[in-house]
Amino acid sequence: xxxxxxxxxAAFRDEVRSFIAENYPPEMRVPNPExxxxxxxxxxxxxxxxxxxxxxxxxxxxxxGPGWSVTQRFIFEQETSxxxxxxxxxxxxxxxxxxxxxxxxEAQKQKFLPRILSGEDWWCQGYSEPGSGSDLxxxxxxxxxxxxxxxxxxxxxxxxxxxxxxxIFCLVRTDPSAKPQSGISFLLxxxxxxxxxxxxxxxxxxxHEVNDVFLENVRVPAENLIGEENKGWTYAKFLLxxxxxxxxxxxxxxxYINKLxxxxxxxxxxxxxxxxxxxxxxxRIELDVLALEATxxxxxxxMARGIDPGPxxxxxxxxxxxxxxxxxxxxxxxxxxxxxAIREHPVSANRFMPGADxxxxxxxxxxxxxxxxxxxxxxxxxxxxxxxxxxxL
Amino acid sequence: MDIQFTEEQELLRSSxxxxxxxxxxxxxxxxxxxxxxxxxxxxxxxxxxLGLLAAPFSEGAGGLGGGPLSTMIVMHEFxxxxxxxxxxxxxxxxxxxxxxxxxxxxxxxxxxxxxxxxKIWTLAWTEKASRFDLANVTxxxxxxxxxxxxxxxxxxxxxxxxxxxxxxxxxTSGDDRDRGGVSLFVVDRRATGVDLRSFKTIDGRRAAELxxxxxxxxLLGAEGEGLAALEACRDRAIGALCAEAVGAIGELNSATLxxxxxxxxxxxxxxxxxVLQHRMVxxxxxxxxxxxxxxxxxxxxxxxxxxxxxxxxxxxxKIGYAGKFVADQAVQLHGGMGMTDELNVGHYFKRISxxxxxxxxxxxxxxxxxxxxxxx
Numbered sequence: 001x002x003x004x005x006x007x008x009x010a011a012f013r014d015e016v017r018s019f020i021a022e023n024y025p026p027e028m029r030v031p032n033p034e035x036x037x038x039x040x041x042x043x044x045x046x047x048x049x050x051x052x053x054x055x056x057x058x059x060x061x062x063x064x065g066p067g068w069s070v071t072q073r074f075i076f077e078q079e080t081s082x083x084x085x086x087x088x089x090x091x092x093x094x095x096x097x098x099x100x101x102x103x104x105x106e107a108q109k110q111k112f113l114p115r116i117l118s119g120e121d122w123w124c125q126g127y128s129e130p131g132s133g134s135d136l137x138x139x140x141x142x143x144x145x146x147x148x149x150x151x152x153x154x155x156x157x158x159x160x161x162x163x164x165x166x167x168i169f170c171l172v173r174t175d176p177s178a179k180p181q182s183g184i185s186f187l188l189x190x191x192x193x194x195x196x197x198x199x200x201x202x203x204x205x206x207x208h209e210v211n212d213v214f215l216e217n218v219r220v221p222a223e224n225l226i227g228e229e230n231k232g233w234t235y236a237k238f239l240l241x242x243x244x245x246x247x248x249x250x251x252x253x254x255x256y257i258n259k260l261x262x263x264x265x266x267x268x269x270x271x272x273x274x275x276x277x278x279x280x281x282x283x284r285i286e287l288d289v290l291a292l293e294a295t296x297x298x299x300x301x302x303m304a305r306g307i308d309p310g311p312x313x314x315x316x317x318x319x320x321x322x323x324x325x326x327x328x329x330x331x332x333x334x335x336x337x338x339x340x341a342i343r344e345h346p347v348s349a350n351r352f353m354p355g356a357d358x359x360x361x362x363x364x365x366x367x368x369x370x371x372x373x374x375x376x377x378x379x380x381x382x383x384x385x386x387x388x389x390x391x392x393l
Numbered sequence: 394m395d396i397q398f399t400e401e402q403e404l405l406r407s408s409x410x411x412x413x414x415x416x417x418x419x420x421x422x423x424x425x426x427x428x429x430x431x432x433x434x435x436x437x438x439x440x441x442x443l444g445l446l447a448a449p450f451s452e453g454a455g456g457l458g459g460g461p462l463s464t465m466i467v468m469h470e471f472x473x474x475x476x477x478x479x480x481x482x483x484x485x486x487x488x489x490x491x492x493x494x495x496x497x498x499x500x501x502x503x504x505x506x507x508x509x510x511x512k513i514w515t516l517a518w519t520e521k522a523s524r525f526d527l528a529n530v531t532x533x534x535x536x537x538x539x540x541x542x543x544x545x546x547x548x549x550x551x552x553x554x555x556x557x558x559x560x561x562x563x564x565t566s567g568d569d570r571d572r573g574g575v576s577l578f579v580v581d582r583r584a585t586g587v588d589l590r591s592f593k594t595i596d597g598r599r600a601a602e603l604x605x606x607x608x609x610x611x612l613l614g615a616e617g618e619g620l621a622a623l624e625a626c627r628d629r630a631i632g633a634l635c636a637e638a639v640g641a642i643g644e645l646n647s648a649t650l651x652x653x654x655x656x657x658x659x660x661x662x663x664x665x666x667x668v669l670q671h672r673m674v675x676x677x678x679x680x681x682x683x684x685x686x687x688x689x690x691x692x693x694x695x696x697x698x699x700x701x702x703x704x705x706x707x708x709x710x711k712i713g714y715a716g717k718f719v720a721d722q723a724v725q726l727h728g729g730m731g732m733t734d735e736l737n738v739g740h741y742f743k744r745i746s747x748x749x750x751x752x753x754x755x756x757x758x759x760x761x762x763x764x765x766x767x768x769x
Binding site: 332355378 | 721733756
């Protein structure tokens with residue numbers, strides 16, 4: 001499905017398409033880019049986009065954004081996702097960047113924004129804590145003002161790719177006596193500070209994506225506070241709004257469906273009754289994607305006319321993740337007995353993996369995709385948001 | 394239809410429970426899975442000593458005569474503890490085949506070494522293109538003297554790296570997908586021409602791709618009539634796997650319920666949210682139904698009921714879907730913790746996912762259930 005594009009937008013789409021075709025690094029085309037690339041490899045595309053001026057579609061022009069319209073941003077998102085490019089690190093560009101240019105002071109903007117754009121600084125997100133989960137307002141990590149520093153103590157968890165990070169943006173409690181949401185501040189912490197320890201969390205797919213981050217008496221310069229003390233919750237909510245957009249994942253789902261179709265064709269002979277069952281199951285998912293894509297396009301068209309999409313992001317998150325989980329399940333089923341095998345991490349060990357190449361990441365994707373309905377505000381929470389904000393329940 | 398266990402069965406259950414509680418907690422299992430070999434000889438010997446490896450065999454074959462109900466009891470407990478040792482492969486699959494179609498000489502020669510724990514076996518039936526079809530066999534065997542010579546390849550053979558002997562399905566006549574012409578052979582895993590490429594499975598076991606090049610094998614059962622033997626073997630395997638799945642489902646439900654009563658979000662336990670209460674009620678119902686079907690199937694297996702195979706497929710499908718639902722929700726309700734390698738919940742999830750592949754997924758078996766009805 002396509003937006004009805006103006007000639008200018010159509011030309012823009014063609015430009016994006018051919019730029020990707022000509023410039024996407026071949027060494028990033030590995031079986032599972034999310035787990036198989038080194039930090040340096042995963043930054044290759046980031047640097048290419050930066051050089052082109054396309055690294056931060058969301059950012060205003062004055063801070064280094066390309067100055068695109070809503071439609072152009074959508075086209076870019078659609079094309080990069082359809083082409084299977086690894087998106088630049090969201091924590092840097094999509095999350096902390098906009099917080100800094102919206103709520104940060106001039107010094108913070110000058111210090112951090114260029115390094116985010118260039119990929120020089122890798123950011124991770126210090127929101128979740130062992131006790132908090134989807135209820136972020138219960139942050140317990142404490143920051144106590146001591147002269148021109150904060151002394152930070154606490155434990156962050158599920159910190160994605162903290163093992164690569166140069167900086168972490170943290171929600172910390174600065175006023176223990178205030179109500180949960182009003183005593184929180186937004187603090188930027190250098191990962192090289194003494195007292196910061198990263199411990200890997202291995203997930204059920206065997207990969208190392210998330211971490212515990214321990215903060216023990218970490219001295220953080222007060223100049224790293226974003227905005228006002230105790231106003232962090234406002235900034236955090238602003239950021240979560242950005243996190244939950246573009247979670248429909250239409251491009252990714254479409255690519256995985258196409259791959260699934262090839263697997264079914266290769267694995268299950270047409271005379272096997274399972275073949276027809278798979279075709280039907282795939283068609284159902286394709287219709288789910290079609291409906292979600294149509295919804296996304298409708299929302300984009302409304303946004304282009306200046307209408308606030310409201311909690312549409314929650315709808316995209318719920319359906320986008322459910323759809324992708326269904327695709328990974330079906331793919332795992334399609335490879336039959338080979339679904340019993342799983343690649344060993346780290347992948348560089350290059351151990352033997354049975355079956356055709358197209359099935360080699362099916363098990364790990366299936367297992368890894370279980371996280372989608374949990375993270376970024378669980379799907380139960382997203383339903384609560386729609387119930388409250390849309391249905392008025 | 395609730396099974397009232399006999400004194401002997403109750404004794405079997407309590408002794409397995411005690412052994413696993415004392416020696417097979419989650420940490421012990423983690424060490425076993427991470428070890429070089431990937432399973433524990435020590436545990437295997439303990440199983441032998443306790444008589445578990447003898448339990449299902451008939452007394453005539455040197456066993457304890459417990460039949461499918463004893464398999465159910467053992468596997469249910471194994472499911473609760475995620476035991477990785479190859480009980481299904483050695484005792485249920487290979488042992489069952491030897492007992493049911495082996496000659497008296499073969500039974501006398503092989504079964505005692507299974508019972509005393511000294512030999513490990515597995516069954517190699519799956520091939521690259523076979524999917525879940527037992528009759529889809531391209532590996533070939535030709536007679537040479539009193540033996541046969543096998544050439545071909547088997548895939549995803551669970552426990553092959555641990556096994557001393559393999560039972561291999563190979564075609565002695567007919568076309569690749571004919572029902573007739575499939576025969577079974579005992580092959581020494583270390584024999585010349587056997588090539589193993591090993592790897593780990595998602596549920597922490599070891600498996601191998603098996604190459605067979607001019608390998609000497611000993612016929613097991615009647616030549617060309619291996620398919621019926623394999624089908625009956627699959628029914629028994631399903632009985633065992635269903636019991637294991639029900640054990641795992643029960644543990645997931647207990648863990649999830651416990652967690653929902655202690656985990657606090659938004660100032661209250663998550664178990665107080667109605668949406669999660671209803672979810673856990675559905676998980677409870679799924680467990681109850683699965684447990685009942687598991688017992689129903691095991692009783693039918695014991696009695697050798699007509700229509701047994703159809704019931705086996707029905708149970709594999711229904712319990713498979715129940716397991717998938719419970720495992721999905723157990724991970725979801727545990728949140729991020731459910732995603733970690735550290736917590737046992739994800740490991741139950743993976744074992745249930747594996748069970749749902751072994752001998753056919755729930756979609757395959759619901760279709761077979763329908764087809765066997767239409768054929769009746």
